[in-house]
Each structure stands twice: as structure tokens, then as C-alpha cells.
């Protein structure tokens with residue numbers, strides 16, 4: 001049931017995600033974010049910001065940062081976390097990947113980290129990101145993805161449970177495959193391992209798509 005405090009699943013996720021992901025951040029994920037987000041510039045949208053692990057890594061070239069986070073409990077943590085790093089113009093909004101409250105072509109950069117696994121309609125969200133990104137702008141993505149061999153078997157087996165305990169997270173998503181029928185073209189992609197990640201979320205892709 002959804003309330004002003006979010007669904008039970010959202011509240012549960014907000015209780016454990018920051019500490020579990022915090023271990024991955026310390027193990028090297030923060031460095032991956034910093035290197036990747038160094039490519040952001042201009043008016044930038046961060047979709048599904050969570051408790052804000054990406055936020056400190058946006059460079060000064062980002063002139064405005066708009067963070068969209070639908071989980072009220074994570075939004076509250078994000079507010080607290082960003083209190084002392086409010087150097088740039090930015091705002092935190094409730095919102096939904098399928099219906100972003102922004103004009104067409106109104107961002108120079110759009111960014112999503114570890115979000116597409118959680119979306120029920122990822123292709124629709126990809127189209128919506130393309131709508132709000134200006135032609136020539138960049139989509140910076142950082143997602144855990146479907147693996148191969150035994151890892152893939154483990155991911156398929158774990159998916160029903162992970163969807164329940166991790167607020168909709170599908171470890172078996174073919175994220176790159178979604179670009180085939182999208183308005184984006186993948187310009188660069190690195191295949192990495194999530195440092196300190198659970199076995200189901202180790203394979204990761206970090207890269208840039210353009211429209």
C-alpha cells in the first residue's frame with residue numbers, strides 16, 4: 001500500500017540500501033562514479049537519485065542539477081546528505097521516470113545509476129529521457145546488468161526474491177539491449193564489475209549514449 005511515506009517496499013529498501021551500497025562505494029564504486037560523472041555538463045538531470053551517492057561527483061561544469069527521486073524516505077536522506085554541499089543550483093523533486101515534468105530538449109545531460117533494473121517499463125523511461133535531453137546531449141548510464149553462464153542462472157533464480165526485497169530490482173535485465181529500439185545510440189561503454197557488490201549485481205555497464 002502506498003502512503004505519503006511511500007510503499008512498504010520503498011520504506012524497507014530505504015532502510016538497508018544506503019549501508020549495503022555504502023560498502024560498494026568504499027570498495028571502488030565512488031571512484032567509478034567520479035570518473036564517469038566528470039563528463040556531465042550544463043543543466044543535468046539525475047534520475048532516481050536515491051540517497052545521493054552520485055551527487056558529490058558532479059563536476060563544476062554542471063550548472064544546474066535536478067534530482068528526481070520518487071521514494072519519500074530516500075528523498076529525505078538525500079535532502080540531509082546534500083545539505084552541506086549546496087554549492088551549485090540544484091533541486092530535489094518527487095517524480096516518475098515515465099512522466100518527467102520537464103519540457104522537451106531541456107537538459108544538456110541526463111544521468112541514471114542503478115535505476116533501470118528497478119523500472120517496470122524501462123523502454124518507456126528511456127524514451128522519456130530522450131525526450132527531455134537536447135539533441136547532441138549525453139545520457140550517462142551506470143547500471144548492473146544480466147551476466148552470462150552460471151552468473152546468469154543465479155540471476156534468473158534470484159530475480160523473484162530480489163524484486164521483492166529490493167523495491168523492484170531485476171538483476172537479469174539486458175540493459176544494453178534496450179537501446180536497440182530507442183532514440184539513443186550508445187557512444188561508449190565499459191563492462192565492469194561492481195566492487196563489493198552482491199553476486200547478482202556484479203556485471204555492470206558504465207557509458208554514454210547520445211541522441
Ligand SMILES: C[S@@+](CC[C@H](N)C(=O)[O-])C[C@H]1O[C@@H](n2cnc3c(N)ncnc32)[C@H](O)[C@@H]1O
Nearest residue numbers: 048049050053070071095096097113114115118
Ligand atoms: C538502486 S536505487 C539507485 C539509487 C542511486 N541512483 C544510486 O546510484 O545509488 C534505484 C532508484 O531508482 C528509483 N526509482 C524506482 N522507480 C523509479 C521511477 N519510476 N522513476 C524514477 N526513479 C525510480 C528508486 O526510488 C531508487 O532510488
